[in-house]
Amino acid sequence: MDPIVNLILFICLGVALLGLSVMAVTAKSLLRSATYLLLVLICTAGLYLFLNYHFLAAVQISVYAGGVLVLFIFAIFLTSNKGDLLKKHNAKKYIMGALAALGGVAVAAFALVKHKFVYGDNTTIEGDQEINMKVIGEALIGTEKYQYILPFEVLSLLLLACIIGGILIARKR
Amino acid sequence: MEYYLVISILMFFIGIYGFITRKNMIAILISLELVLNAVEINFAVFNRYLYPEQMEGMFFTLFGIAITAAETAVALAIIINAYRCIGNIDIDNLNKMKE
Numbered sequence: 001m002d003p004i005v006n007l008i009l010f011i012c013l014g015v016a017l018l019g020l021s022v023m024a025v026t027a028k029s030l031l032r033s034a035t036y037l038l039l040v041l042i043c044t045a046g047l048y049l050f051l052n053y054h055f056l057a058a059v060q061i062s063v064y065a066g067g068v069l070v071l072f073i074f075a076i077f078l079t080s081n082k083g084d085l086l087k088k089h090n091a092k093k094y095i096m097g098a099l100a101a102l103g104g105v106a107v108a109a110f111a112l113v114k115h116k117f118v119y120g121d122n123t124t125i126e127g128d129q130e131i132n133m134k135v136i137g138e139a140l141i142g143t144e145k146y147q148y149i150l151p152f153e154v155l156s157l158l159l160l161a162c163i164i165g166g167i168l169i170a171r172k173r
Numbered sequence: 174m175e176y177y178l179v180i181s182i183l184m185f186f187i188g189i190y191g192f193i194t195r196k197n198m199i200a201i202l203i204s205l206e207l208v209l210n211a212v213e214i215n216f217a218v219f220n221r222y223l224y225p226e227q228m229e230g231m232f233f234t235l236f237g238i239a240i241t242a243a244e245t246a247v248a249l250a251i252i253i254n255a256y257r258c259i260g261n262i263d264i265d266n267l268n269k270m271k272e
Contacts, residue, residue, distance in 0.1 A: 010176070014176065014180045017180060017184065018180065018183050018184065018187070021183075021184050021187040021188070021207055022187055024191070024203060024204075024207065025187055025188070025190060025191025025194070025195070025200075025203070025204050025207070026191075030197060030199055030200060033200055033203050034199075034203060037203050037206060037207070040184075040207065040210065041206075041210065044210050044213075044214060047177070047180075047214055047217075048214075048217060051177075051217055051218065051221045052221070053217055053221070053231055053234075055231075056217060056231055056234055056235065059235060059238055060238065063238050063239070063242055064206075064210075064238060064241075064242075067242055068206070068241070068242050068245050071245055071246060071249055072199065072202075072203070072245070072249070074249075075199055075249040075252060075253060076199055078253055078256070079199065079252065079253060079256040079261075079262050080262075086195070086196065086197050086200060087196050087197070087263055088196065089194060089196055093193065093194055094194050096193060097189075097190045097191075097192075097193035097194040098190060100189060100190070100193060101186040101187065101189050101190040101193075102186075104185075104186045104189060105182060105183065105186045108182045108185075108186075109179075109182060112175065112178055112179070112182065117174060117175075117222070117223065118223070119174075119222065119223070131228065131231075135228075136228070136231075139228055139232070140232070140235075146227075146229075148232055151232075151236055155236055155239050155240070158239075158240065158243055159239070159242075159243050162243035162244075162246050162247050163246070165247055165250070166246050166247050166249075166250040167250075169247070169250040169251055169254050170250035170251075170253050170254055
C-alpha cells in the first residue's frame with residue numbers, strides 16, 4: 001500500500017482507539033461502556049492487521065469481540081436494573097486516578113524516549129508478508145524446541161478449571 | 174514502532190485511570206480489559222519489529238487472550254454471585270461479604 005495512505009489509516013486507527021478507550025472508562029451507563037469496549041477491541045484487531053498478524057486479528061475478533069463481550073453483556077443485564085446510571089466516587093478519587101495515570105504515562109514515556117531500539121534488517125514490516133497458517137499450527141501443537149504443545153495443553157486445563165469454577169461459584173444454592 | 178508503543182502506553186494508563194475511578198465492579202473489569210489489551214498489543218509489536226523471524230510474541234498474545242477470557246468468565250461469575258448476595262455490585266458495599 002501507499003505509505004501515506006498507510007500512515008493516515010494508522011493515525012485514524014490510533015486516535016479512534018484512544019478516544020474510544022477514554023469513552024469506555026468515562027461512559028455514564030454500563031452498557032455504553034461495554035459497547036465502547038467492543039469498538040476498542042475491533043480497533044485493536046485493526047492494529048494487528050497493520051502488523052500483518054492476520055491470525056491474531058481473527059482470534060481477537062472471535063474470542064474478545066465475540067466471546068468476552070457477550071459474557072459482559074450477559075452479566076450487565078443480570079446485575080443492573082433498567083436505566084440506572086453508574087454511581088460516582090468523590091472528586092478526590094478522580095484526582096488520585098488522574099495523577100496515577102499521568103505519572104505512569106510520564107515514567108513510561110521517559111523510558112520509551114530514552115531507549116533506542118535495535119531493528120536489524122527487518123523486511124517484514126513493509127509489504128504484506130502474512131505468516132503461513134500451517135507454520136502457526138505446527139508451532140502451536142508440536143513438541144520440538146520452540147513449539148508450544150505444553151502451554152497449549154496447560155491452557156486447556158486452565159479453561160476447564162475456569163468453566164468448573166464459574167459454574168460452582170455462580171450456581172444457585 | 175514507537176507510535177504503536179505510544180498508543181499502548183496511553184491505553185494502558187487510561188485503563189488504570191478507569192480502574193481507580195470506577196465504582197461498579199463490571200466497569201472495573203472493563204478497564205482491566207483495556208489494560209490487558211494494551212499489553213497484548215505490546216507483545217505483538219515487539220515481536221513484529223524486533224524479532225520478525227520468530228513467533229514468540231504472537232503466541233504470548235494468543236495465550237494472553239485465552240487467559241483473559243478465562244479470567245473474565247470467573248470474575249463475572251463472582252460478580253453475579255456477589256450481586257445475588259448483596260443486591261448491587263458497587264465496591265463500597267462489598268465489605269459486607271466479610272460478615
